[in-house]
Amino acid sequence: MLNINKIHHIAIICADYAVSKKFYTEILGFKIENEVFRAERNSYKLDLSVNGHYQIELFSFPNPPSRPSRPEACGLxxxxxxxxxxxxxxxxxxxxxxxxxxxxxxxxxxxxxxxxxxxxxxxxxxxxx
Known part of the structure; x- marks a missing residue:
């Protein structure tokens, strides 16, 4: 049987990195654990923690396609x-x-x-x- 301990993290790709970074850190209050710019991908990766637990990776990529969320769409x-x-x-x-x-x-x-x-x-x- 597979033994999964817990959800390790959730990865989110955002359209506007600065806006999403501000939302998740200043509005929701998540703590920045690590932030890197990956030049080869022209992408930021921001690691965020919730109450001391690393839980969210926020990514930026150039021109990501939008994902429908309403009405209820398949996926997350x-x-x-x-x-x-x-x-x-x-x-x-x-x-x-x-x-x-x-x-x-x-x-x-x-x-x-x-x-x-x-x-x-x-x-x-x-x-x-």
Missing amino acids: RHLAFEVNDIQQTHQYLSEAKVDCEAIRIDEFTDKKFFFISDPDDLPIEFYEK
């Missing part, structure tokens, strides 16, 4: 982050001028959640602990 559906206080998270993001969906209740778990989109329209969910 969304990223979800656990938060302690859904109201506080919603208020913080709203005040940061991030367009937030209304807070909803998961019909199976009775937990509160809502969605936003990153600068490339990737759906991001915040789910209350």
Whole structure:
């Protein structure tokens, strides 16, 4: 049997590196662990950590094709982050001028959640602990 310990990281390709870097570091508050420019690919790679755990690689490539996310398309559906206080998270993001969906209740778990989109329209969910 395969023994997988955990998800190691999520890789995201962005259209505008500066905009996405600002969103993930200044708005969502992820910490930069490492940033490199790979000249042979004309590409940045930014390693980000969430609460001290390396989790996201943010890439830039010249002219990446857009990926449909709505209506529901095959492939990665969304990223979800656990938060302690859904109201506080919603208020913080709203005040940061991030367009937030209304807070909803998961019909199976009775937990509160809502969605936003990153600068490339990737759906991001915040789910209350």
